[in-house]
Structures are given as structure tokens and as C-alpha cells.
Amino acid sequence: MTSSMMDRKFDSLFDWFDQNRDGHLTHDDLEATATVFSQVAPPEDHANITAIHDAFEQWWQLLLRHSDTDGDGRVSRDEFIAVMKTDVTAPEHFESAVMAIADAILDAFDTDGDGVLSRAEYLRLYGALGVARQHTEEAFTRLDRDGSGTISYEEYRQAIVDFYLSTDPEAPGNYLLGPVDHPA
Numbered sequence: 001m002t003s004s005m006m007d008r009k010f011d012s013l014f015d016w017f018d019q020n021r022d023g024h025l026t027h028d029d030l031e032a033t034a035t036v037f038s039q040v041a042p043p044e045d046h047a048n049i050t051a052i053h054d055a056f057e058q059w060w061q062l063l064l065r066h067s068d069t070d071g072d073g074r075v076s077r078d079e080f081i082a083v084m085k086t087d088v089t090a091p092e093h094f095e096s097a098v099m100a101i102a103d104a105i106l107d108a109f110d111t112d113g114d115g116v117l118s119r120a121e122y123l124r125l126y127g128a129l130g131v132a133r134q135h136t137e138e139a140f141t142r143l144d145r146d147g148s149g150t151i152s153y154e155e156y157r158q159a160i161v162d163f164y165l166s167t168d169p170e171a172p173g174n175y176l177l178g179p180v181d182h183p184a
Contacts, residue, residue, distance in 0.1 A: 005169055008180050010084040014077050016177060024074040030060040037101075040128040041108035051104035059097045062088060089164050102160040106153055116150035126176075135178035142172035 017025055019032035034056035038049045067075050067083035075083070088097050109125045110117060117125070119140055126136040143151050143159045151159075162173020174180050 005180070006085055007081055009163065009174065010081045011077065012177055012180065013084070014080045017080075024076055025063065025080055026074050027060055027064075030056045030063075036129060037105060037108075040125060042111065045108055048104045048108035052101060052108065055097070055100035055104060058100065059088070062093055062097050084164075094164070098160060098164055099157065102157055106156050116148075116152050117156065118150055122151055131176075131178055135175065138179075139172075139175040142175050145172065 014025065017029055017033050019029045019036075020026075031053070034053045037052050037056075041049050041052070063075050063080065063083055064073070066087040067079040069079070087093055105125070106117065109121050111121055112118070122140050122143075123133065123136050126139070127133060131139075139159075140151065143155055145155050145158070146152075159173035159176055162168075162171035163176050164173075166173060169180070
């Protein structure tokens with residue numbers, strides 16, 4: 001994948017995390033993002049709510065440690081994109097910084113406990129996160145790689161890997177937050 005494609009994906013992720021829209025990420029932004037995810041989990045699901053918050057805290061600490069070079073407690077868009085490409089997606093950090101969130105999300109939003117996300121569960125999750133319905137519908141279809149009508153644990157984890165690591169611009173996981181614009 002070209003660097004500009006990675007930049008676009010991480011740029012859209014930055015916008016998603018920048019909860020107060022001030023152009024910088026702070027601890028409050030990542031905590032607010034964790035809260036958004038947590039609010040669509042069942043309120044009694046304390047274990048997964050805690051796991052979501054803990055994983056976002058770990059991600060924040062990684063961002064801070066590797067990109068806040070001036071020590072102001074904020075991460076700019078350029079710093080975020082750079083640290084995503086060099087540190088967050090590095091094998092030694094990816095599982096604990098990114099996949100821990102994916103696992104907690106799958107556990108929290110599998111409301112019937114069958115180990116997969118149904119179309120209704122998936123649409124509810126990403127709709128609550130602010131992704132437009134037409135994008136969630138398209139993403140669900142792409143992520144359901146085996147055509148079973150559900151997204152398995154493995155399919156969801158693969159979608160996360162696609163979004164953060166794939167070199168294929170058409171990889172299904174690139175559609176998690178809506179289509180990534182391709183260059184003209």
C-alpha cells in the first residue's frame with residue numbers, strides 16, 4: 001500500500017479519535033473514544049467495558065511515549081500518522097494496542113453470546129459509533145468473507161488487521177469506518 005493510502009487511513013482514524021475536534025489528540029480524546037465504544041456495550045458488561053478502557057489507555061500511553069516529542073501531552077495529526085506507521089502497527093505493539101480493543105469489542109457487541117456478530121449486531125455497533133448505515137451495510141458484506149451471514153471472531157480480527165496493516169487497497173477491513181478515498 002502506498003504511503004499516501006496509509007496516511008489516508010490513519011488520517012480518518014485521527015478524525016475519529018479527535019473527539020473535541022481541536023486538531024490534537026489528548027488523553028481526554030482517547031478516554032472519550034473508549035467511552036463511545038463502552039456506551040454501546042450492555043451496561044452490566046463490566047469486564048468488557050473495563051477491557052475497552054484499558055486497551056485505549058494502553059494505546060494512549062504508546063502514542064504519548066513515541067510521538068509527544070515536545071512533552072505537551074498532545075499528539076498532532078502528523079505525529080499520529082507517523083507513530084501509527086512506525087510504532088502502533090509494529091508487531092511488538094499491535095496486539096496489545098489495537099487487537100485488545102477489537103477483542104473487547106467483539107465480546108461486548110456479541111449480545112446473544114454466539115461468538116459471531118450478526119448483521120443486526122454489527123450495524124448497531126458501527127451505527128452507534130457514527131458510521132453511516134450505507135457504509136456499515138457495505139462493510140458487513142465485505143467482512144463476511146465466508147458468506148455465512150455473520151462476522152466470526154476470525155473475520156473481525158482479519159478486518160482490523162486489514163485496516164491497519166494491509167497492502168491491498170481493496171482489503172475488506174479498509175471499509176470498517178467507511179470507504180477510504182482512493183486517489184483520482
